[in-house]
Amino acid sequence: MSVKAALLATLLAAASAGLAQAQERVVNIYNWSDYIDPAILEAFTKETGIKTVYDVYDSNEILENKMLTGGSGYDIVVPTADFMARQIAAGVYQPLDKAKLPNLSNMWDEIMKRAAQYDPGNKYAVPYMWGTDGIGYNVKKVNEILGEGKRPGLEVIFDPAVAAKFKDCGIYVFDSPRDVMGAALHYLGLSPESKSPDDLAKVEALLTATRPNIRKFHSSEYISALANGDICIAMGYSGDMLQARNRAAEANAGVEVDYSIPSQGAQVWIDSMVIPKDAPHVEEAHIFLNYMMRPDVAAKASEYVFYANANKASQAVMSKEVLEDPAVYPDAELFAKLYTVTAWDAKTQRLATRIWTKVITGQ
Amino acid sequence: MQRAISAVTRRLVILIPYGWLLFFFLIPFLIVLRISMSTSAVAMPPYTPVFDWSEGWARIRSALSELSFDNYVWLAGDPLYLNAYLSSLWIALVSTALTLLIAYPMAYGMAKAPTTLRPTLVMLVILPFWTSFLIRVYAWIGILKPEGLFNQFLLSMGVIREPLIILNTNWAIYIGIVYCYLPFMVLPLYSALEKMDHSLTEAALDLGCTPIQAFWRVTFPLSLPGVIAGCLLVFIPAVGEFVIPDLLGGSETLMIGRTLWNEFNGNRDWPVSSAVAVVLLLLLVVPIMLFQTAQARAERAEREGR
Incomplete structure (x- = not known):
């Protein structure tokens, strides 16, 4: 009899645990690796009682393949804008319920305006962090070759005569045709959005001329x-360059890395939080988005990842170290020269991939 | 009765590998084949037509009629794909040959080693698998780079004055593939050589062969099944290799894995990328099947000839 009772008790306990689990509120987040301060997630759970399940990826392609297949089970994902536009x-994705997002008023209109080029009317996405495409460089070597205190621009990649000076010490370029060809168009004084085959042919000529210099x-x-x-020299995303800068500083092996936003102007990338159409916890996802837009939370997020965020109100409470770093928040003059590019249509994409x-x- | 039961079990046992092939090879292949005959679209999933079984047979039939071989025609139109296939086959061929050259003496030595020592040697060959494949490939970057271990060693020995540029060249790819696939070559060779009857070599020597002649006339022909198995185990995955060329090779190396990646993630064209994959599969499977049938026929002819 007692055995039976014990069994019954266990069964009941298991059942009630299952029930509790069903009532427990969660939000499943799929984000870039190392892209959020774990303390923010803890504080969120403490404040709202909503648990977070946090998974990471390291490329837009991985996210895209998962999203296009569907049924991922995630409530929040964080694609980069040009990928997001296509998705x-x-x-x-599903449109946001803006009535549940009062903190949208804290957002930075300049960034929202740029984000709207990918997401007309800002219907689907809440921009999280943004940055630039630019030049990461070895400070000592660049001082030796270009002169003391010079910050390299696009010429170190696209001007064969300048690039040749760096050939032996090594140039890497990120394998992203949209970004590099957009920058090449901009460098040539053409619109980075150009889809004309003639313009792309000019880009091909420019890239072919400097190709031998790129390792x-x-x-x-x-x-x-x-x-x-x-x-x-490396051409790539500002976030990666700042990571390289930190790693070099931590290793303390005499390598100093810095990041320069090209004086010619640079492409802006924006990572936004969006809710997949088949998200299981839409309500919780909105609560999470609203929480992330609180000025103190956004400031904390930027202080952790060292990226500029899309939250204007957070700048008042953010540490000066982040806010005044020109590699993170460019000054007004440079900010005005930043441009965005939208995704190519399938035909232009195919032509561009082939040229690449x-x-x-x-x- | 007993016999009937054993016949049934035998059938069941045969069914398992066939079921495995059906579920993990044939069905995925058919899915890829079907995507390769679709058209890419901005949708979820990113191609049309999509078969929706709930919409009835008529809809399925019209979806079937939308499938076409256009993507295969496209592949034939641009030399890029042909060049990528050829360069992948070439890299795989060179790597397989190099692997065989290195693995054969190793396997031979293992097979000739004292019986008590052999399990340890086999263990040592398998040992690298205990570390992640990716980490081992990354380690080669540290070894091969201009100021890496290998160049430091050669410089300090005075063999070279300038560091050799190996990283980001095809040589780095060969080294990476040979290193990663070596166990797949050594093990089948070892098992073929270990089973060999030693008295056959002794007989050849007694009958006047030099040791080298005895090797080529007796040992090597008898180890051929191991050589073939090892070469297939190295060659087939090497053709589609993506990670090693990506990390160790230069950007100018064109391989089919890279082309597939470009089609899939760059152009977001799942259908063309599926077509590339189907052609790759046919390129590998058809010659192997022809080879197997030829071999089976030769064996049968030999048996009947006796």
């Missing part, structure tokens, strides 16, 4: 290559 067109096209290896002092392959492999 919105494919019907991957490798790769989208992540440049971080460690810069930090280890294996190369002098031809430039890189010679085939």
Whole structure:
């Protein structure tokens, strides 16, 4: 009899645990690795009682493949804007319920305006962090070659005569045709949005001329290559360059890395939080988004990842170290020169990929 | 009765590998084949037509009629794909040959080692698998880079004055593939050589062969099944290798894995990328099947000839 009672008690306990689990509120977040301060997630759970499940990815492609297949089970994902625009067109995300997001009033109109180019009317996305495409460099080597205190611009990649000076100490360029070809168009004085085959042919000529100076096209290896002092110049995302800067400083092996937003102007990337169409916890996702837009939380997020955020109100409470770093928050003059590019249509994309392959492999 | 039961179990046992092939090879292949005959679209999933079984047979039939071989025609139109296939096959071929050259003496030595020592040697060959494949490839970056261990060693020995540029060249890819796939070559060779009857070599020597002749006339032909198995185990994955060329190779190396990646993630064209994958599969499977049928026929002819 007692055995039976014990069994029954266990069963009841298990059942009630299951019930509690069903009532427990969670939000499943799929974000870039190292992209949020764990303390923010803890504080969020403490304040709202909503648990967070946090998974990470390290490339937009991985996220995109998961989103296009559907049924991912995530409530919040954080794509980069040009990828996001295409995914919105494919019907991957659901529109935000703005009545549940009063903190939208804290957002930075300049960034929202740029984000609206990918997400008309800011219907789907809450911008999280933004940054630039620019030049990460080995400070000592650049001082030797370009002169003391010079900050390299796009010429170290696109002007074959300048790039040749860095050939031997090594140039890496990120393997992202949209970003590099957009920058090349901008460098040539053409619109970075141009889809004209003639303009793309000019880009091909420019890239082919400087190709011999570039050691490798790769989208992540440049971080460690810069930090280890294996190369002098890398063109890539500001976030990666700042990571390389930190790693070099931590290693303390005599390598100093810095990041320069090209004086010619730079492409802005924006990572936004969006809710997949088939998200299981839509209500909780909105609460989370609203929480992330609180000025103190946004400031804390920026202080952790060292990126500029899209929250104007947070700048009042943010540490000066982040706010006054020109590699993170460019000054007004440079800010005015930042541009955005939208995703190519399938036909232009195919042409561009083909040109890119031809430039890189010679085939 | 007993016999009937054993016949049934035998059938069941045969069914398991066939079921495995059906679920993990044939069905995925058919899915890829079907995507390769679709058209890419901005949608979820990113291609049309999509088969919706709930919409009835008529809808399925019209979806079937939308499938076409256009993507295969596209592949034939741009030399890029052909060049990528050829360069992948070439890199795989060179790597397989190098692996065989290194693995054969190793396997031979292992097979000739004292019986008590052999399990330890086999263990040592498998040991690298205990570390993540990716970490081992990354380690090669540290070894091969201009100021890496290998160059430091050669410089300090006075063999070279300038560091060799190996990283980001095809040589780095060969080194990476040979290193990573070596166990897959050594193990089948070892198992073929270990089973070999030693008295056959002794007989060849007694009958006047030099040791080298005895090796080529007796040992090597008898180890051929191991050589073939090892070469296939190295060659097939090497053709589609993506990680090693990506990390160790230069940007100018064109391989089919990279081309697939570009189509899938760059152009977001799942159908063309599926077509590339199907052609790659046919390129690998058809010659192997032809080879197997030829071999089976030769064996049968030999048996009947006796």
